[in-house]
Amino acid sequence: MLQAKMLCKRYDDKSALKDLCLSVNPGEIFCLLGQNGAGKTTTINIFLGLIAPTSGEALIDNVSVTDSKSKRSAIAYIPETVQLYSNLSGLENLDFFSKLAGFNYKKNELISFLKQANLQEESYSKKLSTYSKGMRQKVGIAVALAKNASYILMDEPTSGLDPQASVEFAKTCRELASKGVGIFMATHDIFNAVNIGSKIGIMKEGTLIHTTETKNISAQELQDLYIKTI
Numbered sequence: 474m475l476q477a478k479m480l481c482k483r484y485d486d487k488s489a490l491k492d493l494c495l496s497v498n499p500g501e502i503f504c505l506l507g508q509n510g511a512g513k514t515t516t517i518n519i520f521l522g523l524i525a526p527t528s529g530e531a532l533i534d535n536v537s538v539t540d541s542k543s544k545r546s547a548i549a550y551i552p553e554t555v556q557l558y559s560n561l562s563g564l565e566n567l568d569f570f571s572k573l574a575g576f577n578y579k580k581n582e583l584i585s586f587l588k589q590a591n592l593q594e595e596s597y598s599k600k601l602s603t604y605s606k607g608m609r610q611k612v613g614i615a616v617a618l619a620k621n622a623s624y625i626l627m628d629e630p631t632s633g634l635d636p637q638a639s640v641e642f643a644k645t646c647r648e649l650a651s652k653g654v655g656i657f658m659a660t661h662d663i664f665n666a667v668n669i670g671s672k673i674g675i676m677k678e679g680t681l682i683h684t685t686e687t688k689n690i691s692a693q694e695l696q697d698l699y700i701k702t703i
């Protein structure tokens with residue numbers, strides 16, 4: 474489980490996180506909504522071990538991220554724009570980043586990760602410079618799978634995706650979750666949050682104000698709640 478326990482982060486006189494508590498179980502898709510500056514990226518960066526909390530703890534399977542670098546390898550991060558080598562193909566990028574993470578896969582194994590990420594087969598050998606944003610994201614997901622990540626963190630994953638790519642992204646997330654991967658995404662996209670997530674959190678000024686299961690709420694109800702909250 475990913476767990477934020479009373480997480481606080483101060484930047485000089487600015488409080489970015491105030492006693493943030495949340496959890497993401499294996500197989501769960503947690504969508505964190507909040508305005509610009511609410512603290513979403515700060516939360517992700519603490520889980521990634523990129524910044525230290527001022528107080529409180531971020532735990533991966535009950536181990537604090539500040540105590541164990543090895544636990545951090547259980548996490549993969551997919552930024553809004555996935556950074557890959559444009560002169561290499563999807564398959565070559567996956568091979569390169571897998572090796573960088575210490576995994577040496579055979580071609581058929583690499584292909585199985587691209588398949589699980591729902592990348593079209595005819596794209597495997599094409600250069601990344603020809604890929605759309607959604608296709609780059611699929612390679613990012615394949616890299617996360619190749620790293621055997623138990624949890625995937627994503628920042629604004631649906632921003633800039635066309636409706637078809639959003640539908641494919643939702644399908645891939647559900648398939649990953651059904652295999653037990655825990656997904657935590659920061660987003661401004663209420664419709665996709667309801668459509669993709671199993672749990673939704675609404676954050677305001679560094680605190681989680683509401684959490685709800687998506688099965689209990691419609692997109693319209695969530696939008697109303699969001700507007701009322703922020």
Ligand SMILES: Nc1ncnc2c1ncn2[C@@H]1O[C@H](COP(=O)(O)OP(=O)(O)OP(=O)(O)O)[C@@H](O)[C@H]1O
Binds near residue numbers: 511516
């Ligand atoms: N390095 C930093 N130094 C000072 N203040 C920072 C720093 N990083 C973030 N902040 C502040 O912390 C607060 C939370 O920022 P954060 O980036 O986590 O918000 P966010 O919810 O991800 O916003 P967005 O939706 O715009 O990405 C903001 O007020 C921001 O200005």
